[in-house]
Amino acid sequence: MTRIGIIGSGISGLQLALRLQQLDIPVTLYSAHTAEELAAARPRNFPARFAPTQAREERLGVHAWKSDDARVHSWQITLHGEGGQLEFAAALTPPSSVVDFRLYLPHLFGEFTRRGGDAVVGPVGLDEAARRHDLVVVANGDRSMRDVFPADAARSPYTGPQRILASGFYHGIHEDVPHSLDIHFLPGIGEILRIPFLSRLGPAHVLAFEAVPGGPLEAPAHLDADADPAGFLREVLRLLAEHAPSLRERVDTDRFGLIAPGELAQGGVTPVVRRGWAALADGTCALAIGDAWITNDPLTAQGANLGSHTAFALADLIAAADGPLDATFCQDASDRLWDHARHVVDWSNAFLAPPPPHVQGLFGRAAADKRIADAFVSRFHDPVAMWAVLSDPGGAEAFVAGCTDDGRAGADVAHD
Ligand SMILES: Cc1cc2nc3c(=O)[nH]c(=O)nc-3n(C[C@H](O)[C@H](O)[C@H](O)COP(=O)(O)OP(=O)(O)OC[C@H]3O[C@@H](n4cnc5c(N)ncnc54)[C@H](O)[C@@H]3O)c2cc1C
Numbered sequence: 001m002t003r004i005g006i007i008g009s010g011i012s013g014l015q016l017a018l019r020l021q022q023l024d025i026p027v028t029l030y031s032a033h034t035a036e037e038l039a040a041a042r043p044r045n046f047p048a049r050f051a052p053t054q055a056r057e058e059r060l061g062v063h064a065w066k067s068d069d070a071r072v073h074s075w076q077i078t079l080h081g082e083g084g085q086l087e088f089a090a091a092l093t094p095p096s097s098v099v100d101f102r103l104y105l106p107h108l109f110g111e112f113t114r115r116g117g118d119a120v121v122g123p124v125g126l127d128e129a130a131r132r133h134d135l136v137v138v139a140n141g142d143r144s145m146r147d148v149f150p151a152d153a154a155r156s157p158y159t160g161p162q163r164i165l166a167s168g169f170y171h172g173i174h175e176d177v178p179h180s181l182d183i184h185f186l187p188g189i190g191e192i193l194r195i196p197f198l199s200r201l202g203p204a205h206v207l208a209f210e211a212v213p214g215g216p217l218e219a220p221a222h223l224d225a226d227a228d229p230a231g232f233l234r235e236v237l238r239l240l241a242e243h244a245p246s247l248r249e250r251v252d253t254d255r256f257g258l259i260a261p262g263e264l265a266q267g268g269v270t271p272v273v274r275r276g277w278a279a280l281a282d283g284t285c286a287l288a289i290g291d292a293w294i295t296n297d298p299l300t301a302q303g304a305n306l307g308s309h310t311a312f313a314l315a316d317l318i319a320a321a322d323g324p325l326d327a328t329f330c331q332d333a334s335d336r337l338w339d340h341a342r343h344v345v346d347w348s349n350a351f352l353a354p355p356p357p358h359v360q361g362l363f364g365r366a367a368a369d370k371r372i373a374d375a376f377v378s379r380f381h382d383p384v385a386m387w388a389v390l391s392d393p394g395g396a397e398a399f400v401a402g403c404t405d406d407g408r409a410g411a412d413v414a415h416d
Helices: 011-022 035-040 051-060 101-114 126-132 216-221 229-243 303-320 327-351 357-368 370-381 383-390 393-406
Strands: 002-007 027-031 071-081 084-098 118-121 133-138 164-171 180-186 190-199 202-211 264-268 277-279 285-288
Touching: 002 011, 002 126, 011 027, 011 051, 011 101, 011 303, 035 101, 051 084, 051 303, 071 357, 071 370, 084 190, 084 357, 084 370, 101 118, 126 133, 164 216, 190 229, 202 216, 202 229, 216 229, 216 264, 277 327, 285 327, 303 327, 327 383, 357 370, 357 383, 357 393, 370 383, 370 393, 383 393
Parallel strands: 002 027, 002 133, 027 118, 071 180, 133 285
Antiparallel strands: 071 084, 164 202, 164 264, 180 190, 190 202, 277 285
């Protein structure tokens, strides 16, 4: 028997496995896929990993991509509105890391096994895993165990996706500012993002449509880009021209396209918080982490970062446990993990609604003062601090005052 069994080889399961291995805690990782299969899949997501996640990767010795091709140093933000648009640029300090998960996950998986980690490939059932371990951690990222981890209604305000997504790897877009990201906020309609990204075929751009359901940005999510690539691209360009013309101007139409057939993810994510732990029939317990516990809309770019944070926090709790990994341990662990995660959930859910007046005001101040813009964007690293700024007008005021007093607010990463 090994002590901990982890089901799932996404960022949450792999970082937990690597961290437990580093702490000499016996662990078995169950992965539905081999590292080669993870590398060969269609893209499912495009996670930007912020500084605290990269710092954890450094501690694990798996932070492998340090060239500027895999980094975003600044954001160009456009807030569209009826009375015109507000534009500003902001430095992201430190930069985020933007690596295709079909490179990232196989690398972490390979390191875990190269260091002697016990990995079992193929789907595994919860009861089967529970028989083999003191504690099972479910990090499988999906809803397949939703009967065991039902949605927590008090923490889950939505019953369906709040955005319909069509995101892919493209080439043929010029960058105004090297290694910068563009985000266009279109209140009531959704968002359009362009993010430089290190894809498995080299440097590329992620172009992402986040459509309010039923709105005009939804079309690319429903088109078959494999069957009719030209029709798909025509629609993408039409939407850019209509809703993000400054981005459309930077497209080189002769070169524009997906980097290869199939390099597109379409669909919707229903934000949900599930019960964090469950007592199993045989008397053992299971904890859920990552998307298996909390799924956020990707707009605030937090899901993978939260999965990494939770993996490390849980590893520390397991290492510090001086009693059985039973219901009392799981309840306590789940409460402690929620203490951090709730800020991510509240912020991510709030960002899906049109900005309230104090957030519009903050954007206006950021457009007028680069110190505020830089500090605001750099707070994406720190969901606790970010939610303190955005959750009420007083927080926004204090943040602005802090930026202009010493010009340094937000540069630190205080809560990780
Ligand atoms: C379009 C898009 C953009 C995003 N952008 C960002 C971003 O910028 N920043 C950010 O932080 N997050 C982002 N996210 C969210 C992020 O991708 C997820 O939160 C994160 O990948 C979740 O990781 P996970 O390890 O919890 O789950 P997953 O990534 O889903 O991994 C779970 C793994 O478990 C395996 N598995 C499933 N069932 C079993 C089983 N029974 N046995 C064994 N293995 C199993 C699966 O095959 C999978 O490999 C984005 C998501 C999307 C969709």
